[in-house]
Amino acid sequence: GRRADLPSAVSSSSGGRKSPPAAPRVWFVPDALGIVCASATWVLTLSQGALLLSAWLLPAQRPAYSAVHGSLSHLLASLALASHARTMFTDPGALPVGAPPAPGLAARCPLCGAVQTPGAHHCGVCQRCIRRAHHHCPWVNNCVGEDNRKFFVLFTLYTALGALHVLLLLSAPALRAYARGEWDLQTPVLLRPSLLFLFVVALNGFLFAGLMFTIQIRSILTDPQSQPGEPGQASAWTNLKAVLGPRPSPAWLSPFASAGPRAASGPQAVV
Numbered sequence: 001g002r003r004a005d006l007p008s009a010v011s012s013s014s015g016g017r018k019s020p021p022a023a024p025r026v027w028f029v030p031d032a033l034g035i036v037c038a039s040a041t042w043v044l045t046l047s048q049g050a051l052l053l054s055a056w057l058l059p060a061q062r063p064a065y066s067a068v069h070g071s072l073s074h075l076l077a078s079l080a081l082a083s084h085a086r087t088m089f090t091d092p093g094a095l096p097v098g099a100p101p102a103p104g105l106a107a108r109c110p111l112c113g114a115v116q117t118p119g120a121h122h123c124g125v126c127q128r129c130i131r132r133a134h135h136h137c138p139w140v141n142n143c144v145g146e147d148n149r150k151f152f153v154l155f156t157l158y159t160a161l162g163a164l165h166v167l168l169l170l171s172a173p174a175l176r177a178y179a180r181g182e183w184d185l186q187t188p189v190l191l192r193p194s195l196l197f198l199f200v201v202a203l204n205g206f207l208f209a210g211l212m213f214t215i216q217i218r219s220i221l222t223d224p225q226s227q228p229g230e231p232g233q234a235s236a237w238t239n240l241k242a243v244l245g246p247r248p249s250p251a252w253l254s255p256f257a258s259a260g261p262r263a264a265s266g267p268q269a270v271v
Helices: 032-060 063-089 149-179 193-221 236-244
Strands: 003-005 121-123 128-130 135-137 142-144 268-270
Touching: 032 063, 032 149, 032 193, 063 142, 063 149, 149 193, 149 236, 193 236
Parallel strands: none
Antiparallel strands: 003 268, 121 128, 135 142
């Protein structure tokens, strides 16, 4: 990606006065592979919901059943995609380029020139140093760092739950038949290509997203440096609050609520 510096103020042509600070632009990493992977995530998520509705729920001709499970499926898909968008378009915590070093932080990154802070790592794709960077994920076309980690956790959670919901719906008839001793290979999922495709998509989504969610939660709970200045002292509960928010609330599960105020990352962005 290429880096663009956003000026904090624009000079006025009359009188040399400065206009109010420019509003920050949306963070976006122009990486071809990341754009393809992120687009594929949306296509697969939307396809899963559409196929569940058209190939399973509507043919069932059970209005209450279709309404309940259709609503739940679309709710989980909407939350997953909203979390994905927030992860993708949120500055993960890029360190400002060219900022004066703070006391005790004299080292600069040789690649981007940012003053290094504890836990920051340079990302070769974003071309910036990211505070508390965990990894760069092509499926969200962004780094997972201090300021967008909550959204990534929610993305993996809702994706896994949505896929699990589909798997349970498709598997329920076969499981009931097996319990009655009537199991055979003539099940709707195996006979209809659209349902087989839906099952494979949901299974892969559940395994991948579930694994990523587990890795994220384990990493958060065992992070010894979650609280700046207190290496090795932060408890698992403190670590969780540092990512999701200062106190337990429904906002923890909302992709529309940020975790809380973070350190400013300066007037730079990747565009």
